[in-house]
Amino acid sequence: MGQIHLAAFLIAGAVAHSHALWRHPETDPDFLSPRYYQRIAEILEQGKFDLVFFADRLAISDAYGRDFQVGVRYGDQDAVRLDPVPLLAMMAARTERIGLGATRSTTYYHPYQVARTFATLDQLTEGRSAWNVVTSVNDAEAQNFGLKEHLEHDRRYDRADEFLEVTHKLWNSWEKDALILDRDKGEFADPNKVNYVDHEGEWFTCRGPLNVPRSPQQHPVIIQAGASGRGREFAARWAEVIFTIQPTIEQGQTFYRDVKSRLTQYGRRSEDCKILLAIMPFIGETEAIALERQALHNSLIHPLVGLSTLASHLNVDLSQYSLDQSLQVETVEGMRSMFDLVKQLSRHEAVPLAEIGRRYGTSVLVPQIAGTPEQIADRLELWFTAQACDGFVISPAHLPGSFTEFVQSVIPLLQQRGLFRQEYTGTTLREHLELSANSGFVTHSNNLSANSSASSSINSSTASVAL
Template sequence: MTQPKQMHFCGFLVAGPVVHSHAIWRNPAHETPFLSLAHYAGIARTLERGVFDFVFFADRLAIADRYGDSHEMGLRLGDQDATRMDPLPILGAMAAVTSRLGLGATRSTTYDAPFNVAREFATLDHISGGRAAWNVVTSMNDGEALNFGDVPHLSHDERYDRADEFMEVAFKLWDSWDDDALVLDRAAGVYADPSKVHYVNHRGKWFQSRGPLNIPHSPQGRPVVIQAGSSGRGKAFAARWTEVIFALQPNMTRMAAFTKDVRAALEAAGRAPDAAKVMMAVMPFVGATRAEAEAKRDLHDSLIDPRVGLSTLAAHANADFGALPLDAAVNEIADTGSQGNLAALRSIAGDGSMTIAEAGRIYGRGVMCPRLVGTAEDIADELIAIVDSGAADGFVVSPAFLPDTFDDFVDKVVPLLQARGRAAAAYGEGTLRDRLGLAGGRE
């Protein structure tokens, strides 16, 4: 008898007042202390109690100021980029209060250097005992470029070309220490075997790096690599490098199409079609009854000003459409930023008639993250249906409120999935890479 497929889970976070939901900081039930360490430590404990595989923080490197060519709207209403603290120090603190939860952070290949990133994640992997994950982004708008002095912003495909070489260098640096290079022979006074630590001597179009890394080979060898590109070029990048593909698709039809494309791209890149885990974002609203869950969703949505969603959408599209009337069609927006998100928005309209105001409401309530609304049993059934259809290997749970959404999901939905053999009841042995069933951490 075939065993039912277990699904993987990730908790999605931003180190600030907003995640996908722009209502988080407005929670009428309690304050959300997003600037405090205790807030994130508590979330980490909850996710580990729910046997989540990992948590990861999305990140960006600028305040949003594309809408109306100003930061006024985003800061006044609290958009997705109003505050973003650096996630790496927070993950270090999370590592101290957990023992099995994987720990992921975003780092940009456009505004960083391979040596810096390789060093950061090797450190995190060591201090966490093999739980590090890196969400790779290429960064996407002019605000970020201006903060680093690179103007004009690199084109979409140029960013991925640079990212390919960035990954090559980072992998060389992680591999610059052999597994057994660290000797630690105290009696003989030998720290390491120099013949097993290698210069990389990389010289390319974008980067030069001599190496070696100044940190021994870490428990995983390299962090688990996460990526969320939805464009054709983004999928090609993911097929070459990525081990967990995070996708935000608004319905099961688009989930299935996305995953089919990913499997084909992996095969075209010479990898097994299941070499990367595809995890779909979902935002659950759990109630004792469906009516109670719908009331939670409606309360959440009542806190959304469409203009806050428009501020985030403008940043994601890297387009100032503030001069367009709110009843203009979304198809009138010309984007140079996150192409997948805007394409998904247009797909929801079908006939292209969605207005900019309607798009702002959708973006504000969850950046197109599909909402699962119902009892714990309803939501468990929906998740199982998605996995059994082949549309996903697991889910990135995006909170409507913090820590409320994670508390409800861990306490009510996860036990049902565990009872049905569809979610892990305990952590397996080994590193995060081992628990995700991924190949070893060396090229």
């Protein structure tokens, strides 16, 4: 069965999944300072977390009402987002083992930029980097990059497939022992072990090679969160960590089985991809205290702040609908997996849009778990042993206290049960996650023509598999 893997979720701003985070009386409000993030990284490393990663978006949200009044006024997810990559460098300087992940979009960057950024980060962290791959979700992002509207859902994944092909070619353009550094002979590197990539495809042309030598992990760990049919196919091909939101253990088990079964068509093993479920814990000395803490947190949510973030995620202006009526939207080009979760709220009864906004604002539908440390540990053990996941993404309700409480009270229990490491046994993130250098699709013996064939097969079937 192995042991539980743990990641921490952050946004480089005032909120995370919790829109109450910046208002919470126990939150440190100094989210614009480097020390804020360094302190969080130090706490998580004390708890032996596998990694911390930052979600990101490339625009202030203006989907709700087609302006940013609501999002900025109430502080939605997109009101402030610092670039997470410089923050990782600052966090790396204060830590030694914990993995460090940041988001980069395959829609609004070029593969060479991303390959170079993460190869550099992997060098400077001695093998602790991770790239959270996103295709981006809304028109506000497109308009910041000179485009009128965002790419259609499945075409974003078509582009992302080729994007990952190019980045992996670039990471592999330096062979392992290409760098010589022989001072006596004056020989810096072996040019016969540095290779052009000469990629020409539908979306990208790139000559290469990368101007960063092969990094300690060969390439950063790839994180992905797509949960639509097309997103799952992309994740099965590329992802080494999948971050997912599943409301029930049964849905978690279904998702787990489905994604794991897709890995084999890309020559990958079940253990080559870790599936981590998001949770938001509220911990108390008694269950009653924990429930009080949860209630306090949830009371700080304004319904419109949740609707502002939801509108951004769905790429739909929800201000045109009455707050007293249920959600009237039928299809979206934004995050289809989140749209599915929102629709589930009204499966048994009509839920007014205002209530949907309130619930979305509390946690973006990440399951909240309130209880004593023992109860939290029991819940995690149950989900893990039932093969609903390989571990968890811990999403904070306040910072840094949510992580401190989890590290001090829940992790010791998981360690006592043999479910979590006592100490780091490796130095790289890939070692923490028990991933080989060849756990990704492209680095298998499958050649690039096979990759292209698989990509074509995916592209031709997207209409039937997308949610």
